[in-house]
Amino acid sequence: MPKRPNQRLEGGDISDRAVDSLRVDGNAAAGVLREIFASDLTTGRAKCAGCGMTRPVGALHVYSHGMGVVMRCPSCDGVVLRIARTPTTLWLDARGAVSIAISG
Amino acid sequence: MTPISRGFRGRRQPEGTAARLPPGQYETRDFPVLSAGPTPHTPLPAWDLTLRGADGKSTRWTWDEFAALPREKITVDIHCVTKWSKFATGWEGVSIDTLISEAAAKEVKTSAYVLARSDGGYTTNVPLADLTNGKAWIAFGYGGSPLPPEHGGPARLLVPHLYFWKSAKWVRELRFMDTDSPGFWESLGYHNYGDPWREQRYSGDE
Amino acid sequence: MTAPPTATRIPWRTATVASVAPETARTRTVVFDVPGWPGHRPGQHVDVRLTADDGYQTERSYSIASAPNDARLALTVERLDDGEVSPYLTEELRAGDQIELRGPIGGYFVWDIETGGPLFLVGGGSGIVPLMAMVRHRHESLATAAGDAHSLRTRLLYSSRAWDEIIYRDELAHLAAEDHTLEVVHTLTRSAPEGWSGFRRRIDKEMLAETAWPARENPRVFVCGPTPLVESVAGTLVELGHQPALVKTERFGPTGSVTPQSTTTKESK
Numbered sequence: 001m002p003k004r005p006n007q008r009l010e011g012g013d014i015s016d017r018a019v020d021s022l023r024v025d026g027n028a029a030a031g032v033l034r035e036i037f038a039s040d041l042t043t044g045r046a047k048c049a050g051c052g053m054t055r056p057v058g059a060l061h062v063y064s065h066g067m068g069v070v071m072r073c074p075s076c077d078g079v080v081l082r083i084a085r086t087p088t089t090l091w092l093d094a095r096g097a098v099s100i101a102i103s104g
Numbered sequence: 105m106t107p108i109s110r111g112f113r114g115r116r117q118p119e120g121t122a123a124r125l126p127p128g129q130y131e132t133r134d135f136p137v138l139s140a141g142p143t144p145h146t147p148l149p150a151w152d153l154t155l156r157g158a159d160g161k162s163t164r165w166t167w168d169e170f171a172a173l174p175r176e177k178i179t180v181d182i183h184c185v186t187k188w189s190k191f192a193t194g195w196e197g198v199s200i201d202t203l204i205s206e207a208a209a210k211e212v213k214t215s216a217y218v219l220a221r222s223d224g225g226y227t228t229n230v231p232l233a234d235l236t237n238g239k240a241w242i243a244f245g246y247g248g249s250p251l252p253p254e255h256g257g258p259a260r261l262l263v264p265h266l267y268f269w270k271s272a273k274w275v276r277e278l279r280f281m282d283t284d285s286p287g288f289w290e291s292l293g294y295h296n297y298g299d300p301w302r303e304q305r306y307s308g309d310e
Numbered sequence: 311m312t313a314p315p316t317a318t319r320i321p322w323r324t325a326t327v328a329s330v331a332p333e334t335a336r337t338r339t340v341v342f343d344v345p346g347w348p349g350h351r352p353g354q355h356v357d358v359r360l361t362a363d364d365g366y367q368t369e370r371s372y373s374i375a376s377a378p379n380d381a382r383l384a385l386t387v388e389r390l391d392d393g394e395v396s397p398y399l400t401e402e403l404r405a406g407d408q409i410e411l412r413g414p415i416g417g418y419f420v421w422d423i424e425t426g427g428p429l430f431l432v433g434g435g436s437g438i439v440p441l442m443a444m445v446r447h448r449h450e451s452l453a454t455a456a457g458d459a460h461s462l463r464t465r466l467l468y469s470s471r472a473w474d475e476i477i478y479r480d481e482l483a484h485l486a487a488e489d490h491t492l493e494v495v496h497t498l499t500r501s502a503p504e505g506w507s508g509f510r511r512r513i514d515k516e517m518l519a520e521t522a523w524p525a526r527e528n529p530r531v532f533v534c535g536p537t538p539l540v541e542s543v544a545g546t547l548v549e550l551g552h553q554p555a556l557v558k559t560e561r562f563g564p565t566g567s568v569t570p571q572s573t574t575t576k577e578s579k
Contacts, residue, residue, distance in 0.1 A: 043417040058418025059559075063140050066186030067269060067289055070140040077142060079225065084292040086306040091293035106367075107324045107408035109360040112398050114368055130366070 044102035050078030126300035144223035180264035196245030215280035228287035353420035356413035377446035434535025525551030
């Protein structure tokens with residue numbers, strides 16, 4: 001039986017606030033991000049390609065979509081990072097970040 | 105060896121649904137909301153839907169014009185790649201066949217591939233052959249009521265025979281293309297076509 | 311991008327329930343033995359994975375409630391109606407059962423005594439959990455004379471719906487009674503016991519102005535709870551002069567309120 005993570009929405013209420021409740025801080029996605037980088041990416045500072053604002057990855061608005069993790073700029077809502085995990089591969093699309101600076 | 109959590113059942117499907125479920129799916133009675141961003145709220149007076157040919161020629165409908173088009177009620181099963189399936193969902197929408205034929209009168213020609221583009225930047229690609237001949241709609245009603253914003257209202261693409269990420273919420277444009285162009289999830293490891301009955305979830309699946 | 315070498319991944323570990331204990335009518339603490347657990351910092355969380363006997367799996371994230379030096383790992387879980395996982399963790403799970411955990415996760419919303427103070431913690435509902443890990447860590451560090459209590463002075467502002475829904479209520483009262491450098495301020499938003507003389511409303515600017523350490527003292531601030539509370543509190547603290555970089559937030563869902571707020575955390579660059 002293939003074992004794949006299945007992110008279900010807790011609670012049966014369908015409403016706008018339920019969508020916004022899917023938005024959690026960046027470190028809820030840290031488990032998946034950690035799989036990419038040896039250091040903890042959530043402490044890195046990402047410069048948004050959309051509006052140029054720079055902030056810690058941990059402060060991005062994370063949409064924990066069942067298919068992947070979408071991290072958006074709190075200022076302009078632009079997608080900064082996208083991550084998807086298939087059974088064999090971890091995909092990272094960082095074209096929404098001009099740069100990510102991780103100290104250390 | 106993965107430890108089993110005694111007594112954990114998760115959400116279970118009732119008897120007799122097995123034949124209706126594509127491989128690897130579970131029936132849900134909910135309608136889960138999965139979102140990659142904040143819910144767009146485009147006011148109806150500002151909303152339009154565009155069909156655009158590969159040569160750039162386009163035609164658009166305002167909400168009022170769109171509401172005047174012939175519409176259909178359909179009942180379909182839908183299947184999300186995150187493994188939930190929902191049976192007998194009721195929708196109301198305008199067939200893509202209707203839109204294409206209206207667009208042809210404005211000299212907008214189709215091409216083999218289509219890219220659906222939505223408010224908020226989401227995209228998904230579907231072959232033209234999977235949108236025509238009664239296979240797809242622009243849906244504006246769900247369960248007898250107007251489609252709510254968190255489920256893609258005012259209108260979403262509805263392509264029930266493919267995984268539901270292809271049924272782009274908040275759709276605003278169908279762009280015809282001569283070459284295929286992977287959309288939001290298709291460019292991030294998901295299958296380019298997405299047939300639930302062949303369990304085409306991820307790129308590389310047969 | 312190719313898959314990373316397996317050595318850098320955080321593995322799933324088998325966790326065995328050592329004990330369970332109710333906190334309130336809707337919340338329960340579950341204490342686990344996790345062989346090989348690498349330790350954690352207060353504020354971090356774990357991913358929990360459950361597997362049914364037919365192989366079906368699902369995952370959720372939960373903040374760690376226990377302090378780093380505790381022998382066992384504790385999570386405090388709130389039961390969500392219609393939840394798929396929380397009813398199992400709060401009602402079914404019992405000593406001897408096994409789940410899988412991955413962690414610790416998170417480098418942003420963490421505090422330990424090396425970070426320094428003063429410390430202002432704002433929690434709403436189950437948002438208290440990661441803050442409690444910080445409070446417990448602080449308590450055990452000061453008990454071993456590991457820091458200067460006054461420089462680590464801490465105030466916790468905790469919003470709950472009612473007196474009997476306050477998670478860790480008695481433990482917080484006990485810790486605050488023992489240690490005058492820890493103050494716990496409650497606000498109740500739906501109902502209060504007779505004779506209640508504390509705050510009786512949602513957290514607002516006036517309450518924050520009264521309870522937060524002055525901005526000029528550069529307190530470290532941690533806000534955790536439902537998204538609207540967190541965004542409102544963080545924004546108000548910045549309006550009150552706190553540096554955005556010192557105000558750290560963690561949002562839990564689902565929320566109790568309706569209107570999405572625009573983000574108010576400001577960056578200086």
